[in-house]
Amino acid sequence: MTRRIGSGKLVIATHNAGKLKEISALLDPYGVECVSAGSLGLPEPAETGTTFVENALIKARAAAEASGLVALADDSGLSVTALDGRPGVYTADWAERQWFEGEPGRDWYMAMGKVEGLLQAKGPDTPRDAWFSCTLALAWPDGEYAVYEGRIDGSLTWPPRGTLGFGYDPVFVPNGRDQTFAEIDPAEKHRISHRADAFAKLVADQFGG
Template sequence: MKLVLASNNAKKLAELQALFAPLGVELVTQGSLGIAEAEEPFESFVENALAKARHAAAASGLPALADDSGLAVDALDGAPGVLSARYATLFGQPKSDADNNRVLLEQLAGKGAGPHRAQFVCALVAVRSARDPVPLIAMGRWQGQILPAAQGEGGFGYDPLMFIPSLGQSVAQLSAQVKNQLSHRALAAGSLVQQFKEVWQLG
């Protein structure tokens, strides 16, 4: 089955393609089909993922898969949350991983010594069509702590600042194989795989 991925993030595409490969699912990005990005006006990951999936399905006429994910830090009342990808722009800074990480550390500077509890959150939503009344919805949460400085060269986003105590490493220090087994996206994908099998009868 071909699914339109409501994202143009090449690294996210690679992660999700690897996770869904056993089902025979082929992901194509919406950008490769000339589909513009959807608005993300909502406060929750699930609502934004659903909006993006419906948008991609409507524009392509194909089933669609959307991911909305980010970082939620307890000391910041869940911020950056759904604004994770553009967090730095809220403070007049450019939109980039490096700027987002720097701004996050600046915002935590006045919140005590830490360690600051945080979680990576991922909502995955799949729809058969734009008007699908029973979308598949899966959530994944990966608990950790925010480091005082970046560690590691791998991954993307906030991976260099997210420390996983049980592994003794930041997410950016993990191999792609380990990350794909343990991450918030992997947890959500595992749940979605089961739904694909049971509800959509794939695989």
């Protein structure tokens, strides 16, 4: 049996207040108090891994070692079948503006356009299958860890549709739906998403019978 978190304080390896709020809501029913790495003043480690698992573990281990507490990190992204799984772990990097593209920061419309441009360059019959992945990594200060992986499959559409999501959500249509992630009610998206899949596995393992 996997080592259990138990109730108490859990460091969420993020400096993103929105992500902390979302994860806290998911774990609150289990008596877990979530604090962010940002609120503890912990530095953000360089994500040098080449897989979602490697990057999630880098973040979780860094937070656990620096805080002395159990830490949880996630790494997620979009993979496109016809692009050999890209952007994958570089999902956010594709949105980073270059020096000639304006002020520093992320431009997700630009990132969606890069994906679409590559697909169109391959021709009109190119398959548009894609999937979102989410990897959750738990790390204990003594080095023990656990990993949970979630996924949702779908296809890409163009032009982008919807205003409810973020990132690549406006071009991703989950299988069995006709709306993009950015058109689906956020509560419903959270119920069916790759992150929900990963969290369901974490909860079953950590808090199940």
